[in-house]
Amino acid sequence: MPDATDLRILRQLLADPDASNALLAERAGVTAASLWRRLEKMSETGVISAVQNQIDWRALGWEVQVSLRFTLDKTEPRAFDEFMAAARKVPEVTEIQTFLGSVDLRLSVIARDMAHWQQIYRDRILTLPHVSDSDALMLVSTIKDSQEMAL
Structure with a gap:
């Protein structure tokens, strides 16, 4: 189950999906390495399934x-x-x-x-x-x- 830090990361990712990992880490209050590990874990567990482009x-x-x-x-x-x-x-x-x-x-x-x-x-x-x-x-x-x- 995602913890409070994971939820902060998800909020930032949803707010700005095009943000760099460095910017997401800064906004979520974690290091870039921690962000990467947490994103990988959320991908592996299915919390994050894909990054998609949306067509207008x-x-x-x-x-x-x-x-x-x-x-x-x-x-x-x-x-x-x-x-x-x-x-x-x-x-x-x-x-x-x-x-x-x-x-x-x-x-x-x-x-x-x-x-x-x-x-x-x-x-x-x-x-x-x-x-x-x-x-x-x-x-x-x-x-x-x-x-x-x-x-």
Whole structure:
């Protein structure tokens, strides 16, 4: 279990993932060697799984972001597997999540513009198998997008 020092390091890492190890160590109040050892241990134990770059799709011209929620026909035993296999083949799907409750799955979908979204929806989304109900939420703005939390 991470101790108070590990939590300080994690807070600093989340606040500034691009900071050098020397700067992270200084901000967390540890030596560079101690920071390195602790980061290695947290990686080995799965506390830190990966350092990832995040793509700003809008900066690349993908202006439309839609969250689609699906309820599947649960009378079909292979509904989840077949739906997920088909959804993975849609290039504009950037994320697939499963849930417990009234919503079974959520897809994040990107499109260049509304005309492109309509084409994706008509040609790829409406053809996904075993859907009994769906709901679309179009992203208007992002107020907070952070991994930070009170550690």
